[in-house]
Amino acid sequence: MTTPKIFFRIVLFTLLASCASSKKAKFEDYVFETKSEKQTYVSAYDKALKLWDIPYTEEIIQTRFGPAHLVISGPKNGKDLVLLHGMDASSTMWFPNIKPLAKNHRIYAIDFLMEPGKSNLTAKPLSKEEIVLWYNEIFTHYKLKKFDIVGASRGGWIATLLATQKPNSIDKIVLLSPAQTFKFIDKMGKTTTALMLKLFPSEKKFEKTLTTFSTHPEKISAVYKKQFYLANKYAKSNSSMLKMTPFSDDELRSITNPVLVLIGDKDVINSDESLERAKKYLPNSKTKKVADAGHFLSIDQAKIVNDAMADFLD
Template sequence: MRLFLLLAFFVLCVGCTDKYDKYKNPPEYITTPSASNAAYFEAYDETLKLWNVPYEELYIPTTNGIAHVIVSGPENADPVVLLHGMNASSTMWYPNIESLTKNHRVFAIDFILEAGKSYLYNDIESVEKVTDWYKEVLFALELDSFHVIGASRGGWLAVNLALDDQKKIKSLLLLSPAQTFTWIKPSTDLLKNIVTLFSSKEKQIEQSLKSMSSNVANISDAYIKQYKLGTELESENKFMTSMKPFSNDELKSLQMPVLVLIGDDDMINEKRTVEIANTLPKGKGEVIQNAGHFLSIDQAETVNAKMLDFLK
């Protein structure tokens, strides 16, 4: 009888063990950061206070470095993986995370080649290696099947990941995906961004935010501070020049449901993006009114409702 009770206690303890416990200890670059990283991490944590939901931070060792993943939502709920936009980090989801975590377990991954809390120590030289890195992180998270939401450059990476292996991805939700369906169209905003390359860093950031958002005042001051500090850190986006729209054959090979949302004042996309999305086997495209490229912030309530409806 005593042996049976001991075995039962052992099984119960094993069952209660969190499979992610081994990833929860912050590594040295977080606990004893450089001066520039310390300021950025402090700003990152201030933005995380806007999430309004409980979360855990994981630090997953990979071939190329340490992947920082923020996990929120009910433990046994349907998993959703978030891929943020360029220079945005996972904190960009602060207007959306409360809605997304009501019925889903959400995994927000910081891209390893730029500002965020992921840490690169072995360079990634190609898009294929980027995909391999994401697959390594997802394997460590033990996700058998999941939805993927990608914003801007994260949308392009989401499609690239799906084309590499469709079996595990239940659906794709793309928010103003960059260079995915069409080339970035020439525009006045794009020209202004090019012109300000010869201005101060402050002016460049100010113009970038104005061209990407229909209402910069909607963006949290904490997030803007983090974003600005992030632009001062080193970035290794060598593969960006190889990003180009996927072919019609590639896009039409996607067999999972796909939802594409763009803003009506989107510098990155035009209506052609929506038209192409509507030709996919299970695709749908929509234009969100009064929104720019940062539509998940510009029209958070509308976008959140459409995301939840799609994920059902």
């Protein structure tokens, strides 16, 4: 069994390698090293976003830490719903889920500014407290109150972090295989494929990583896969991983919101232990194990996940 100490050594090694390469940067950008890399990635992002296949608008607002990019969709009179994507995934990842989510909700999908996307960090890497400040600045800008929130993987960890802050304006919460939220990574040996992809990116390693994290990689759109690969190939900085530690019992108990936790039965990030801890410490939670699904459960079993989210949120 991999201990947290060993896990952090692996992550730290990845981080140091990232920092070493970033010293060669020709322009100032937290995520990308060159303008051409960023332009190539943004072009792939734009093509992948069209997979939403519903009307949407893109907006950029200025924040104290840099511009925040949002994709907004759904009826203006619908209940507000914030979407927080997973690591290296960006807001385009919601293409299998956006239609049912946007049916009754006003969607605000936010690109995390320390991830590949269209938000852009202009300050030093953010602390947990600064991450909360950044999101709250966005919520205030759009006057979001009593809104629902869906977070996948790292987005689930961020959603949980936001919910531990008192006061907050969150109503219902959906956590899709939240990373490092209830426990440290479950199957560390298998997830090292993702770390090796970061250090030595190649399409072969990328395909191997997909089969590790997904039970049905064939369901991943080729257009989205290209963008996701470029995110893994070009984006070297992920120092905030070091700050992603599981929440304490008391922190989880403090979250009185209705919470739905969905985890795939083949997930390499979470396990039954995650669900048990959610049941034990989240006072108003529902949990579900999704059959034949990996960490990318929102793609692996989109209909099951969509139905569960719709039932819970509506």
